[in-house]
Amino acid sequence: TLIKEKLLEIKKNEINSKLLNESIDITFPPPTSLDSKVHPISKTFDEVIRIFGSMGYSVAEGPDIETDFYNFSALNIPEDHPAREMQDTFYIEDQDEENKPFVLRTHTSPVQIRTMLSQKPPIKIIAPGRTYRCDSDATHSPMFHQCEGLVLGKNINMGHLKGCLIDFCRTFFNKEDLPVRFRPSYFPFTEPSAEVDIGCKKDIDGSLSIGSGEDWLEILGSGMVHPRVLEGVGIDPSVYQGFAFGMGLERLTMLKYG
Numbered sequence: 001t002l003i004k005e006k007l008l009e010i011k012k013n014e015i016n017s018k019l020l021n022e023s024i025d026i027t028f029p030p031p032t033s034l035d036s037k038v039h040p041i042s043k044t045f046d047e048v049i050r051i052f053g054s055m056g057y058s059v060a061e062g063p064d065i066e067t068d069f070y071n072f073s074a075l076n077i078p079e080d081h082p083a084r085e086m087q088d089t090f091y092i093e094d095q096d097e098e099n100k101p102f103v104l105r106t107h108t109s110p111v112q113i114r115t116m117l118s119q120k121p122p123i124k125i126i127a128p129g130r131t132y133r134c135d136s137d138a139t140h141s142p143m144f145h146q147c148e149g150l151v152l153g154k155n156i157n158m159g160h161l162k163g164c165l166i167d168f169c170r171t172f173f174n175k176e177d178l179p180v181r182f183r184p185s186y187f188p189f190t191e192p193s194a195e196v197d198i199g200c201k202k203d204i205d206g207s208l209s210i211g212s213g214e215d216w217l218e219i220l221g222s223g224m225v226h227p228r229v230l231e232g233v234g235i236d237p238s239v240y241q242g243f244a245f246g247m248g249l250e251r252l253t254m255l256k257y258g
Contacts, residue, residue: 121240152240225244
């Protein structure tokens with residue numbers, strides 16, 4: 001009985017303490033819309049998922065802590081590739097089955113590998129999520145967000161990649177005539193590869209106008225999935241082809257919301 005009485009007393013005191021210390025300031029104006037409660041990057045997450053969802057993509061997820069195989073080897077990134085060096089990657093002391101240290105994933109590409117190993121083509125997914133790199137300066141953060149995409153099937157070609165990404169850019173920035181340029185590039189896991197630029201105007205004061213002017217701004221990378229990557233996950237590249245892309249969600253957020 002004494003224990004029950006003491007418990008009731010403790011709970012009563014706790015409630016009274018909260019009532020004294022916590023209050024709602026009724027003089028604050030109410031939020032005018034849901035937007036005022038949502039973080040800008042969360043808004044971008046939702047919008048990117050909605051746009052690709054309307055194109056028939058599903059969302060795939062994977063762990064933030066990855067093995068060397070999923071983060072590097074399966075993506076055709078050899079042992080001596082600069083991305084493996086300590087200044088770019090957070091390594092964890094614990095080791096995987098191959099006696100290699102676990103890593104904080106440097107991109108969401110491991111989700112593509114996990115998906116290709118767990119299901120057969122056709123595949124059409126996006127992989128949004130947190131990523132980590134040893135970067136920390138005025139334009140980089142050690143933790144940031146990416147959204148990658150993967151499409152695999154028969155007779156998939158560069159035209160499908162271009163059509164998909166042009167539609168995405170114009171829908172996201174709400175500009176039907178947005179200029180979009182594909183510029184040759186290099187990634188270990190795609191061949192051929194292309195950076196995707198959008199048209200813009202850079203003013204003298206440093207401001208940026210999307211969709212007008214003669215300047216270009218790179219916003220994402222893309223390419224046709226490298227045959228070695230397909231072979232590594234047991235998919236015959238003579239039967240199936242596909243494309244992949246990746247974008248930084250912070251950059252999209254800053255460009256859209258200023």
